[in-house]
Amino acid sequence: MDSRKRICELKARLSCIRNEELEIMNELCALEAAENTVSAAKALAEDKLSLEEIRRYSRQLLVPEIGTKGQRQLRDSSVLVVGTGGLGSPCALYLAAMGVGTLGLVDHDTVDYSNLHRQIIHTEAACGVSKVVSACTGLSRLNPLCRVRAHDVLLDSSNAKEIMRGYDLVVDATDNAATRYLINDACVMLNLPLVSGSAVRLDGQLTVYNYNGGPCYRCLFPTPPPVDAMANCSETGVLGVVPGVIGCLQAMEVVKVLTGRKAAEDPNLLIFSYKSQPHFRSIKLRSRKPTCAVCGDIPTVKELVDYAAFCGSGPNDNAPDWKILDDPSQRVSCTEYNRVASDSMAKHLLLDVRDEVQFDICSLPNSLNIPIDQFDQRRDELEQAIRELDGAPVYTVCRRGNLSQLAVVYIRNKLGYNQCYDIAKGLVGWQHEVDSDFPAY
Amino acid sequence: MVEFKILYFATARDAALDKSSETLEVDDGRPATLASAVECITAKYPKMRAVLESAMVALNEDYCDKDNMSNIKLKSSDTVAIIPPVSGG
Numbered sequence: 001m002d003s004r005k006r007i008c009e010l011k012a013r014l015s016c017i018r019n020e021e022l023e024i025m026n027e028l029c030a031l032e033a034a035e036n037t038v039s040a041a042k043a044l045a046e047d048k049l050s051l052e053e054i055r056r057y058s059r060q061l062l063v064p065e066i067g068t069k070g071q072r073q074l075r076d077s078s079v080l081v082v083g084t085g086g087l088g089s090p091c092a093l094y095l096a097a098m099g100v101g102t103l104g105l106v107d108h109d110t111v112d113y114s115n116l117h118r119q120i121i122h123t124e125a126a127c128g129v130s131k132v133v134s135a136c137t138g139l140s141r142l143n144p145l146c147r148v149r150a151h152d153v154l155l156d157s158s159n160a161k162e163i164m165r166g167y168d169l170v171v172d173a174t175d176n177a178a179t180r181y182l183i184n185d186a187c188v189m190l191n192l193p194l195v196s197g198s199a200v201r202l203d204g205q206l207t208v209y210n211y212n213g214g215p216c217y218r219c220l221f222p223t224p225p226p227v228d229a230m231a232n233c234s235e236t237g238v239l240g241v242v243p244g245v246i247g248c249l250q251a252m253e254v255v256k257v258l259t260g261r262k263a264a265e266d267p268n269l270l271i272f273s274y275k276s277q278p279h280f281r282s283i284k285l286r287s288r289k290p291t292c293a294v295c296g297d298i299p300t301v302k303e304l305v306d307y308a309a310f311c312g313s314g315p316n317d318n319a320p321d322w323k324i325l326d327d328p329s330q331r332v333s334c335t336e337y338n339r340v341a342s343d344s345m346a347k348h349l350l351l352d353v354r355d356e357v358q359f360d361i362c363s364l365p366n367s368l369n370i371p372i373d374q375f376d377q378r379r380d381e382l383e384q385a386i387r388e389l390d391g392a393p394v395y396t397v398c399r400r401g402n403l404s405q406l407a408v409v410y411i412r413n414k415l416g417y418n419q420c421y422d423i424a425k426g427l428v429g430w431q432h433e434v435d436s437d438f439p440a441y
Numbered sequence: 442m443v444e445f446k447i448l449y450f451a452t453a454r455d456a457a458l459d460k461s462s463e464t465l466e467v468d469d470g471r472p473a474t475l476a477s478a479v480e481c482i483t484a485k486y487p488k489m490r491a492v493l494e495s496a497m498v499a500l501n502e503d504y505c506d507k508d509n510m511s512n513i514k515l516k517s518s519d520t521v522a523i524i525p526p527v528s529g530g
Contacts, residue, residue: 087530175530200529203451220504221526223495225452236529243530269497269504271450271524275461281448283499283524317529 018125070259077258078102080167084135086243087197088173089121094251096139096146107131108154118240157304160186172196175317177224178307184217188295197250199243202274214267219289224311324405331424334433347392353407354398362439372403393419401426443473446520453523456488476511496525
């Protein structure tokens with residue numbers, strides 16, 4: 001039998017089995033939770049741990065720092081984790097595992113294949129599924145005693161306070177500046193401690209804000225970071241375990257706050273760096289700034305604002321599509337370029353303007369790689385390659401069709417060569433329109 | 442002449458052409474302050490100016506008020522850190 005066909009058949013069967021497993025898990029968890037609720041409610045009323053809780057958390061109960069008192073503090077608390085991605089995945093998993101009583105999850109995204117290298121609460125089977133639903137499944141498998149509340153919604157100024165009210169603590173496990181300022185301001189206004197972590201490429205940061213007289217996010221970072229469009233388009237990336245480290249530490253900080261240990265610590269900013277020795281540095285922070293816009297003595301921010309406007313970018317880490325080339329005749333579609341490339345008589349130069357790291361992942365045949373930020377340095381090389389064309393066209397390409405437009409502007413305006421076009425939608429478009437086997441990343 | 446170490450994190454490292462740390466010196470006749478150290482850094486890496494608008498500055502792993510940098514004395518072997526906010530996750 002054709003092995004490709006058999007692979008498809010088996011995958012389809014596995015998908016059915018997984019869906020069935022999901023249904024059974026959901027019913028089982030609901031029934032077990034109901035069973036446990038009865039005995040848990042009784043234990044709660046008597047301020048004791050139930051038999052199940054003692055069995056499950058026994059190893060923790062043996063740690064003097066935690067004991068039955070700490071375990072009850074965890075059980076009787078409710079924590080909201082905003083974001084179920086790279087940070088939220090390990091954080092939510094550990095919080096549920098360790099016995100936080102109520103865990104709220106906020107996310108509006110769906111699971112994507114490219115999430116799986118770091119978002120370990122999700123599975124391949126969950127690709128395309130809502131992230132909070134996928135996360136709930138992961139948590140209920142681990143610890144049905146944890147009451148999980150799913151908020152499948154984009155957190156914004158209209159709903160943040162409503163969602164956050166009723167929780168004892170908020171965990172910022174998001175991926176963009178606008179949402180971080182939103183969460184911070186709402187926590188200050190609702191008087192909630194905020195365990196905030198972040199990670200990108202090979203670096204991470206962790207602080208507990210708005211707690212015990214310490215600073216809030218705005219005390220430390222009153223000015224939002226510059227909107228670096230270049231950084232987005234060059235795809236900064238992140239090593240899977242880096243947000244994992246920070247997310248785990250966030251769960252640890254939650255335990256410290258809920259058990260009261262954090263009150264004895266001075267506020268600090270923890271910096272993690274994969275490249276540094278030592279990997280961790282701790283920066284001592286001051287108490288809250290009396291002049292802070294939101295938590296200061298005379299706050300100027302008393303209501304939640306438009307954070308996308310404040311930061312200059314929306315509540316996501318998506319890179320926008322640029323519109324730099326006004327004249328559509330300066331762009332070609334992927335299909336049109338494919339015709340040119342397939343015509344062995346059509347001389348041309350394909351200039352790939354992505355950085356070398358991306359070029360190494362994949363590239364179109366016969367492309368010359370000169371990253372856009374090296375155009376000035378390598379101008380001679382560029383001009384030489386164009387001279388050898390004898391008037392034939394240059395096509396520029398990048399991942400999404402943004403930087404390639406900049407390249408066309410450079411070549412037409414600075415080098416004065418008008419036979420220059422970019423390939424709209426870039427290699428992502430190529431994978432959709434021309435060659436589905438071309439690696440998308 | 443005051444020699445000091447600087448640590449660059451995240452986008453500050455990018456602006457410092459991928460260096461995580463280095464040693465620089467301030468030697469302009471005036472008493473060295475955190476402000477003069479920062480001037481020294483931005484003179485070497487112009488892109489650091491934009492980074493510093495939103496970054497935190499620490500001296501010997503202690504948070505510093507950016508509005509007060511010209512009043513903070515710099516000694517030899519002090520360590521300055523430039524810590525931009527990381528937003529990703």
